[in-house]
Amino acid sequence: MAIIVNIDVMMAKRKISAGELSDKIGITPANLSILKNNKAKAIRFSTLEALCKALECQPADILEFVDD
Amino acid sequence: MDWNKDKSLWLSKICIKLFTITMIVVAVFAPKIFSALIEIRVAYLGGTLPYFLISTYTLCVPATIALAGLWRLLDNIDKGEVFIENNVRILRMLSWRCIFAGGICLASAVYYLPFIIIAAAAGFVGLLLRIVKNVFARAVEIKQDNDFTI
Numbered sequence: 001m002a003i004i005v006n007i008d009v010m011m012a013k014r015k016i017s018a019g020e021l022s023d024k025i026g027i028t029p030a031n032l033s034i035l036k037n038n039k040a041k042a043i044r045f046s047t048l049e050a051l052c053k054a055l056e057c058q059p060a061d062i063l064e065f066v067d068d
Numbered sequence: 069m070d071w072n073k074d075k076s077l078w079l080s081k082i083c084i085k086l087f088t089i090t091m092i093v094v095a096v097f098a099p100k101i102f103s104a105l106i107e108i109r110v111a112y113l114g115g116t117l118p119y120f121l122i123s124t125y126t127l128c129v130p131a132t133i134a135l136a137g138l139w140r141l142l143d144n145i146d147k148g149e150v151f152i153e154n155n156v157r158i159l160r161m162l163s164w165r166c167i168f169a170g171g172i173c174l175a176s177a178v179y180y181l182p183f184i185i186i187a188a189a190a191g192f193v194g195l196l197l198r199i200v201k202n203v204f205a206r207a208v209e210i211k212q213d214n215d216f217t218i
Contacts, residue, residue, distance in 0.1 A: 041216035
């Protein structure tokens with residue numbers, strides 16, 4: 001049972017680089033990398049909101065529930 | 069007096085050095101110290117010098133390891149690395165060393181009863197350190213959760 005973060009899919013769809021996205025949402029590239037690599041333990045609503053704004057998508061486009 | 073955490077750490081390190089020096093002095097002069105004690109209370113302690121020396125030198129082993137552990141713990145705190153796995157390991161080791169020392173003292177109480185007081189004190193300190201270790205282990209988990217909350 002896991003929550004998968006699909007930022008890289010959305011980034012590819014929107015043709016946006018990691019550096020550009022981290023600048024837009026105001027987090028460090030290192031933290032964005034933690035998110036992209038599914039190493040994060042939690043995500044703040046404020047970060048999710050900024051991601052959705054920057055990637056013009058819904059939270060469901062970024063987060064996915066996978067039953068192991 | 070302008071007291072701060074750096075001075076507190078410095079004082080703790082000085083105390084560790086003083087304990088180390090005291091331990092070395094006691095280890096070096098143990099035969100003289102215990103001979104003098106036995107001379108005073110010869111009726112009760114006659115012939116126990118070898119036991120006192122065995123207890124002292126056996127206790128020096130966990131004490132040396134514990135002092136080295138305390139030094140590493142303070143070094144880590146000095147570097148700003150407080151809630152890390154390494155510190156939890158050091159605290160666990162310190163706790164077991166105290167309990168081990170308590171065991172040696174308990175065994176030594178067979179020939180010199182007051183050792184039982186030191187055994188109880190060492191056991192209690194070991195228990196306290198174990199609880200501090202549990203707190204640190206939980207704090208490390210919380211810190212990791214916090215560090216990985218984006």
